[in-house]
Amino acid sequence: MTMKFGVIGTGALGMDHMRRIQQTLNGGEVVAVTDINPEAAKQAVADLGLNAKVFPDDRTLLAEGNVDAIVITSWGPAHKASVLAGIEAGKYVFCEKPLATTAEDCLRIVEAEMKHGKRLVQVGFMRRYDSGYIKLKEAIENKFIGEPLMIRAAHRNPEVGDSYLTNMAITDTLIHEIDVLHWLVNDDYKAVQVVYPKKTKYASDHLHDPQIITLKTESGIIITAEVFVNCKYGYDIQCEVIGEEGIVTLPEVQSVTFRKDAKYGVNLLMDWKQRFIEAYDVELQDFIDSIQKTGEPGGPTSWDGYIAAVTADACVKAQESGGWEPVTLKEKPDFYRTNQ
């Protein structure tokens, strides 16, 4: 049975997801699209050769698009309304990060999904599907390094534009580490702190860059995560878990080693789109397969989206205060207590 998708937001990632649904994955088809820029939606249909109808907005698409599921790849502030509309219509929802821009709005989504009575929502935290992070999690779960004690992470972009603001280092960029790192060690965050090292000359006047975020978990693990979005040299994601008996490190991106012009080295990526390209495929294929097999998506839930939002809120507060800020989560509902 082919899953009929409606896509809300036909920009960069929307195009990527439509392309993978149509050309790479099994069991899905894009039959409806919408964008606040209607020309962008029409162009997407033409460029991808879709047999899809363009709708004026998400609600009309849900009402008339004859879809089984929606993919939300609009701007973050628009996600909440589309997620709630999808749940109200009883449709499955794949929502790109963030689930919503505030913890309060994530709770509204949690309440709506629980009221509906079964899980409909998967959040696009694709690093959980990356083979490197999966290998890290397996090593930790198998006690290969003993108990994890510390994590050192780095999220580096070659450069960002003037529209990139200090808080986006948390809400847009670190949000990936916020989700994947507590999943990695199966622990909750307790408190966070942000410090600003010496600023790079390549950062806009208004932007603190780099930033170092320290996260403390309930079991006492200390995570230091560097966000450096004008590092110039490449798009570089690092993660090292230090345990009682050893260390496990996220594998480097595969590249040929070269010897040329009296140099020896490897190529680094410059574009985030390539770094987790397989994980994007796997997360969406899992969304399709899990729904067809169990009637529910199997990936990161609305509750994971809530955890990320609460933690991000604390980090943004810590950017201002310079001190430790608590991460205070509500009790996890049984509705979301499934093995992931």
Ligand SMILES: NC(=O)C1=CN([C@@H]2O[C@H](COP(=O)(O)OP(=O)(O)OC[C@H]3O[C@@H](n4cnc5c(N)ncnc54)[C@H](O)[C@@H]3O)[C@@H](O)[C@H]2O)C=CC1
């Ligand atoms: N998982 C990941 O690694 C990544 C996730 N993202 C997330 O994906 C989402 C989209 O990001 P990009 O594609 O880079 O942005 P983009 O700006 O390229 O595309 C967003 C599109 O959504 C449209 N849009 C905005 N509000 C809308 C609304 N209310 N209804 C319908 N369309 C609307 C815009 O017109 C635009 O065409 C963001 O939430 C972003 O955080 C983006 C990059 C990577």
Ligand SMILES: O=C1[C@H](O)[C@H](O)[C@@H](O)[C@H](O)[C@H]1O
């Ligand atoms: O979600 C993303 C991308 O996946 C990159 O990892 C980040 O660097 C970027 O800021 C954000 O849009």
